[in-house]
Amino acid sequence: MSWNQAILEAQPAAAPAVASPAMDSAEFTAFYERSARPLWAYLLRCSGDPALAEDLMQEAYVRFLGATQPANADIAARRYLFRIATNLLRDHWRRPKASSLEDLPESFFAAGTSADEMAVQQQLARAMGQMRPRDRQILWLAHAESYSHHEIAEITGLATASVRLLLFRARKRMRKLMEGSR
């Protein structure tokens, strides 16, 4: 029995009419297959907490499905999903006692990779751990997801000019930190 069938059978007779979502189940499954792993990588590397990343990922998809999604374009939908995830991360960091990258062992970042990759990742992890959360997000979106300044602005809710400036400063800081850790 598919999930859709289960929902139809489980719903009470008096349930109110709900507006149908922009994506049907099959479309969503395909979208999920394409976007889940990059989203997971983003949440994991920016939060530094696998359990939190998993929770936020689930919540991001549920909110994505509950919201009015951008018209059809897959790229816009993916950007919108990253935007939801960015807001969830921000909400998490605003709460007291947020976990931080500094609390995690460096080996966590380098699981399942070769020695060279591990060294590079550890260097990056050390540097990322010393960056501000927002800088981490911007750096990741720019360098790991290859988003443009304009797209990052759309995802983070910042102005494009601010993104350009913040990214420039973050890269400068990252360079110093990475060179310092070599």
Next chain:
Amino acid sequence: MKTCPQKTEVEQAVRSGQWPLGCAAELREHVASCEQCAHEARLLSAFATTRESAMRTAPAQSAGLLWWRAQLRRRHEAMERLERPGLAIPTATIAASTILLIAVLATAWKRIDWSRLIAACAPAGWNVWMVTAVAALLCGFALVAAIVGLPDKRG
């Protein structure tokens, strides 16, 4: 610091996965001699490998389960919206009562012998303006109390 003209080429090579073995030997030589491009290649490679290794650890979640959760939440929110008392009925009642009161007063105003009414109801020494002021004050209190007592819009 001036941006190296080959930085974009380096960026493209790393992003397309051609760096270092799949790209031209000239580019590799350039990167070896250009500090800026070397840093760019190192930084982008670090992000790329970190992303790849993170993606390998992605948890296996069911898209169907997420779909189901989203559907349940939509339904739950729709139920909550239905159960939430609306503002329209109390607001309309207050407005209609106020209009009716004003209409009755306006019609009866000239027919009422105010001096006799005040003498009968109000304390000795009060004139028509004092009684009107007190009545207006009481009406104001009643209106504020009614507005404060309205159900919260957020439920």
